[in-house]
Structures are given as C-alpha cells and as structure tokens.
Amino acid sequence: MSSTSETRDFLWFLARLTIFVIVLRSFIMSPFNIPSESMQPRLLIGDYLLVAKWPYGYSRYSLPFSVPLIPGRIFASQPQRGDVVVFKAPPDQANDYIKRVIGLPGDLISVQRGTVMLNGQAIPKKQVADLVIPASANMVAASLKDGNPSPCYRVQFEEMTKNGRMCRYPQYRETLPNGKSYNVLDLDPDGPADDRETIMVPEGHLFLMGDNRDRSADSRFPAEVGGGIGLVPQQNLVGRAMISVFSTDGSAQWLLPWTWFTAARWDRIGERF
Structure with missing residues (x-):
C-alpha cells in the first residue's frame, strides 16, 4: 500500500471518528465536571459525571459551541421536579451550570425562612x-479564589x-410532592436568599436551585453575569445528570503519577441520580 493511500485512509478514519464524537456528545451523552460547592451534598468539587442529552429534547445548546443549527427545541420533553439538570446559564448562555428542578411552568414558588x-x-x-x-485540596483552592476564610465556608464548620x-x-x-427526596445544606439561617417573595414560573421556564442553599446563585436571584440565573428557559437545557464516573480531591500532581490514584475518591464513582 502506498504512503498516499495510507494517509488517505488515516484521514478518513479521523473524519469518521470526529463525526462519531460530535454525534455522541450532541445527542447521546457528554461529560461534565463540578467546579463549585453549589450542589453539595450530592456533588462535590472534583466530581465528574455523564449527562444524558436525550431526556428533554435538543436545541442549539445541545451542539458543540451552541452552533445555531436547531431552531427552538425539538423532541421536547418537560423535566420532573427533583431532576438534576445541566443548562446554559442566563443571561449570556456562556457557561454550563448544574442545578435541581424545583418549579415547573405554572408553579408558585417562594422561600420563607x-x-x-x-x-x-x-x-x-x-x-x-x-x-x-x-477539607480537600480543591475546596481549599476554591475558598482562596472566592475569598472565603475557610475551605468549609466558615471556620465554625471546621473540625480536626x-x-x-x-x-x-x-x-x-x-x-x-412527587415523592423525590434529596439532601440539602442550610449553612446560614438568615442567608440573603432565605426569604423570597412569591413568583409564578411562566410557560417554557423552570425554577432551579442548588442543594447547597447558601452557596448557590440560582433562580432565587435575578439573572446577571456572574450572579443569579433567574427563571431558566427550557430551551437552555443541555441534559440530565446520569451517573458519576470519576472524582478527585484535587491533590494529584502531574509529576507524581502515584498521586493520580491516591487523589481519586473511588467510593463516589458509579453514583446515580
């Protein structure tokens, strides 16, 4: 076989592989990693999970780089309360967030104490x-980045x-009401989002909250870049969290290969939603 033929075959293999990966990530499942504490206790910084793309249908946000090839949302299906979803966060739709569905269209939502x-x-x-x-290495790094006095958010939550x-x-x-249960954290009895007036979730939107109620910028806050997300259009949905596939405490060092294994939180792998 000539070198030209080998090169052509290799390029054709790469093209087919690229198409397969694009189809897989766009319409079947894609990876997602947890960068913050907003979904503790279910999700920790350093968790990696697979997100199912088919449960809620497809929109431009299903595609790599949000390429506008899909008008609106096709094969649309409404989430259930309690689902953990990944979505493009308003107002700029630039970043993927993960939160839990609390309110559906027509629901009245408020927060009291x-x-x-x-x-x-x-x-x-x-x-x-x-x-x-x-208090893992990635929690320490996150606290330094956010200017918190402790990797546990406040020193009062630390213990040796x-x-x-x-x-x-x-x-x-x-x-x-549908029977779905989950654990939440409430770290501040008088937090800034512990009291919110009643709002109605409009058609085509969702009210989403983080499970770590005092560490989550979610639908309790108006949509603004770097802040809350407001009421999220269902068109922004990327998919539903499916299974945890890896987790690291952030202590691994590239030049010390054995730390790649000691940093892994093996007990978190395989947890479903």
Whole structure:
C-alpha cells in the first residue's frame, strides 16, 4: 500500500471518528465536571459525571459551541421536579451550570425562612445527620479564589479529627410532592436568599436551585453575569445528570503519577441520580 493511500485512509478514519464524537456528545451523552460547592451534598468539587442529552429534547445548546443549527427545541420533553439538570446559564448562555428542578411552568414558588414553598405548601424539610467531608485540596483552592476564610465556608464548620481537617455541615432532607427526596445544606439561617417573595414560573421556564442553599446563585436571584440565573428557559437545557464516573480531591500532581490514584475518591464513582 502506498504512503498516499495510507494517509488517505488515516484521514478518513479521523473524519469518521470526529463525526462519531460530535454525534455522541450532541445527542447521546457528554461529560461534565463540578467546579463549585453549589450542589453539595450530592456533588462535590472534583466530581465528574455523564449527562444524558436525550431526556428533554435538543436545541442549539445541545451542539458543540451552541452552533445555531436547531431552531427552538425539538423532541421536547418537560423535566420532573427533583431532576438534576445541566443548562446554559442566563443571561449570556456562556457557561454550563448544574442545578435541581424545583418549579415547573405554572408553579408558585417562594422561600420563607429557608423553607421552599411550592404552590402554597411547604416542601417538607427534616434535619438528618450532619454531612462530614474532608477539607480537600480543591475546596481549599476554591475558598482562596472566592475569598472565603475557610475551605468549609466558615471556620465554625471546621473540625480536626484523627483523619485530618474536616467540614461538618448541618444537613436536611427535602421531599417533593412527587415523592423525590434529596439532601440539602442550610449553612446560614438568615442567608440573603432565605426569604423570597412569591413568583409564578411562566410557560417554557423552570425554577432551579442548588442543594447547597447558601452557596448557590440560582433562580432565587435575578439573572446577571456572574450572579443569579433567574427563571431558566427550557430551551437552555443541555441534559440530565446520569451517573458519576470519576472524582478527585484535587491533590494529584502531574509529576507524581502515584498521586493520580491516591487523589481519586473511588467510593463516589458509579453514583446515580
């Protein structure tokens, strides 16, 4: 076989591989990593997960670089309350965020003293065992970046144990009307979003919240770059969180290969949503 033929075959293989990857990431599933603490306790900084692209249909935001090839949303399906979704964050649709669906079109949502009110009824919120997690290297890095005094957000949540520096957070269990339950953190009883007036979710939009209620810029806040997201158009949905495939505490060093393994949080791999 001539070198020209080999080159042609190799380029054809690369072209087919590129098409396969584009189709896979656009219409089947794509990876997503967690950069912040907004979805603790379910998701930690350094978690990597797969996002299913088909559950809610497809829009331009399903495609790489949000190429405007799909008008509106096709094969659209509405999320369920409690779904954990990835979406393009308003107002500029420049970044992928991950939050939990709380309100659907037509729902009345308010927050009273940290309790979410859905259509006039409080979402049941029961205190459970504290969340205790290591103050990992990526939490330290995030706290320095945000200017927080502690990787545990506040020094009062820190404790030293025989296993090292830990964060202990008060944790609660919420249960939605459809029976879906999940844990949330409430770190500040008088946080800036613990009281919000009632709003109605308009058609084609969603009310989304982070599970770490005092560390999440979500639908409780107006949409502004670097701030809240307001009510999110369903067209902005990218997909539904499906399964955790890897997790690292941020302590790995490229020049020390064994740390690639010691930094992994193996017990978090395979967790489903």
